[in-house]
Amino acid sequence: MDSKQARAFEAFVAGSGDGLLRMATLLTSDPGLGEDVYxxxxxxxxxxxxKVENPGAFCRRVMQNIVIDRxxxxxxRPPEIGLxxxxxxxxxxSGDPTAAVELRPALLAALATLAPQQRAVVVLRYFxxxxxxxxxxxxxxxxxxxxxxxxxxxxQLRVQPGLIGLFAAAEPTTVxxxxx
Amino acid sequence: xxxxxxxxxxxxxxxxxxxxxxPSAVTAGIVSLHRRRRVRARLMSVGATGAxxxxxxxxxxxxxxxxxxxxxxxxxxxxxxxxxxxxxxLTAAQRTLYHLSDAAAATSRPAGRYVVMHEKQTTQAPNxxxxxxxxxxxxxxxxxxxxxxxxxxxxxxxxxxxxxxxQAQYDAMPTGATSLRAFLLSQAKQQxxxxxxxxxxxxxxxxxxxxxxxxxxxxxxxxxxxxLVYEQATYTLWSPLLSPQLRSALYKVLAATPGxxxxxxxxxxxxxxxxxxxxxxxxxxxxxxxxDNPSTGATLETADVTPANPALHITASYGSDLYQSITRTxxxxxxxxR
Numbered sequence: 001m002d003s004k005q006a007r008a009f010e011a012f013v014a015g016s017g018d019g020l021l022r023m024a025t026l027l028t029s030d031p032g033l034g035e036d037v038y039x040x041x042x043x044x045x046x047x048x049x050x051k052v053e054n055p056g057a058f059c060r061r062v063m064q065n066i067v068i069d070r071x072x073x074x075x076x077r078p079p080e081i082g083l084x085x086x087x088x089x090x091x092x093x094s095g096d097p098t099a100a101v102e103l104r105p106a107l108l109a110a111l112a113t114l115a116p117q118q119r120a121v122v123v124l125r126y127f128x129x130x131x132x133x134x135x136x137x138x139x140x141x142x143x144x145x146x147x148x149x150x151x152x153x154x155x156q157l158r159v160q161p162g163l164i165g166l167f168a169a170a171e172p173t174t175v176x177x178x179x180x
Numbered sequence: 181x182x183x184x185x186x187x188x189x190x191x192x193x194x195x196x197x198x199x200x201x202x203p204s205a206v207t208a209g210i211v212s213l214h215r216r217r218r219v220r221a222r223l224m225s226v227g228a229t230g231a232x233x234x235x236x237x238x239x240x241x242x243x244x245x246x247x248x249x250x251x252x253x254x255x256x257x258x259x260x261x262x263x264x265x266x267x268x269x270l271t272a273a274q275r276t277l278y279h280l281s282d283a284a285a286a287t288s289r290p291a292g293r294y295v296v297m298h299e300k301q302t303t304q305a306p307n308x309x310x311x312x313x314x315x316x317x318x319x320x321x322x323x324x325x326x327x328x329x330x331x332x333x334x335x336x337x338x339x340x341x342x343x344x345x346x347q348a349q350y351d352a353m354p355t356g357a358t359s360l361r362a363f364l365l366s367q368a369k370q371q372x373x374x375x376x377x378x379x380x381x382x383x384x385x386x387x388x389x390x391x392x393x394x395x396x397x398x399x400x401x402x403x404x405x406x407x408l409v410y411e412q413a414t415y416t417l418w419s420p421l422l423s424p425q426l427r428s429a430l431y432k433v434l435a436a437t438p439g440x441x442x443x444x445x446x447x448x449x450x451x452x453x454x455x456x457x458x459x460x461x462x463x464x465x466x467x468x469x470x471x472d473n474p475s476t477g478a479t480l481e482t483a484d485v486t487p488a489n490p491a492l493h494i495t496a497s498y499g500s501d502l503y504q505s506i507t508r509t510x511x512x513x514x515x516x517x518r
Binding site: 017018022035104107163 | 203
């Protein structure tokens with residue numbers, strides 16, 4: 001990577017880095033692992049920078065591959081305790097219960113119950129706002145598979161203990177039953 | 181309410197992660213890593229990679245401008261040297277480069293389809309800390325592509341590049357100093373134009389995808405022909421795929437190119453005797469150094485040294501690629517880091 005390419009690479013990361021890191025966190029259900037995946041994705045992108053036509057698409061595809069590899073590797077290791085497990089809601093710094101740090105544990109725990117491909121479909125569809133066709137192309141599956149996978153994933157998420165209250169809140173008739 | 185649930189999930193995923201920000205150190209680390217590898221990257225993808233404005237490896241001192249002592253010793257090829265009163269004058273730096281040219285011409289290229297290079301990369305970070313890592317490059321002389329085996333934190337253990345400059349392509353390059361200089365200059369300009377196109381297209385595409393305006397690349401600083409020739413010559417010189425004739429000719433090209441500093445009696449980071457060739461890159465604000473084997477002309481180490489410049493908010497840094505060994509083989513060696 002030469003100086004000009006380095007500047008273009010930095011410009012790309014400046015514009016897209018936050019989104020990629022957030023996507024990696026959701027895809028892995030783990031902020032620490034997400035940061036590793038983000039770093040490795042950028043590293044792979046940098047190695048191919050001069051040949052990659054669409055860096056954003058390249059990152060999404062590569063990220064998913066890395067996540068699958070990492071998840072498999074992690075399954076062979078003892079579970080680690082994530083930071084969110086030690087979150088103390090009595091800590092005055094906790095702030096607004098709907099703030100990111102409060103929402104994230106429940107969301108990541110719910111996403112963690114999904115299979116890697118289900119998680120990828122959900123994140124690409126509903127976080128990254130990709131169409132079914134785009135998700136299909138990125139993941140190398142059919143649009144029909146995207147649709148059915150998303151549907152099953154949503155059904156599973158709706159019954160996750162940490163998300164039930166939130167989903168219910170979206171339904172006007174059940175607002176009063178919202179658990180806080 | 182499936183659709184509403186999807187909207188809720190969308191909102192939830194964004195709210196649950198909007199405090200996460202990409203650490204800039206990651207980008208800086210990757211760019212730093214690549215600065216050290218840029219010579220190789222350039223060679224591995226010469227067709228698609230542009231000659232960036234301001235990338236230089238080693239150069240030589242100008243004949244007429246050099247404070248070095250003059251000599252009346254004649255070069256092997258006088259067509260590219262300046263003459264004074266009909267007598268060819270060489271600086272000490274030029275004489276050293278002609279010695280390297282002769283030394284390179286006297287070598288023979290080893291047999292074997294794959295070149296195996298053991299490298300050590302060292303970076304001194306702006307905070308003063310130093311980081312080293314070792315890797316192995318396996319270059320396929322037929323395809324120009326290759327593999328990199330590495331054990332670098334957060335990076336894959338193996339990287340591959342399917343194409344690059346092949347040995348046959350190097351062999352097709354001219355070996356006359358004048359024609360080689362013209363070839364290198366033309367190649368540099370073509371690659372620069374190509375790089376500009378690729379970079380601009382890539383940024384526009386990303387802007388379209390993300391909806392964010394990305395910082396535009398400033399117009400590249402126009403580089404003079406001599407600087408472009410320096411770049412191309414030293415990028416090419418690095419490759420272990422060169423024929424002795426081409427390596428020899430490259431030193432003659434450098435000997436005729438103004439702006440270089442040559443030091444004899446130097447040593448590389450392993451303590452091996454070396455000739456140090458360096459050049460100040462005014463665009464990148466750094467010294468680019470090459471340490472070459474005085475007996476063979478092979479490159480032992482490349483380094484970039486950035487001195488601190490508080491006025492430009494530049495902190496001192498250092499990075500080097502040390503080529504610990506270069507061998508040839510007909511089989512791809514296994515990856516020891518897996």
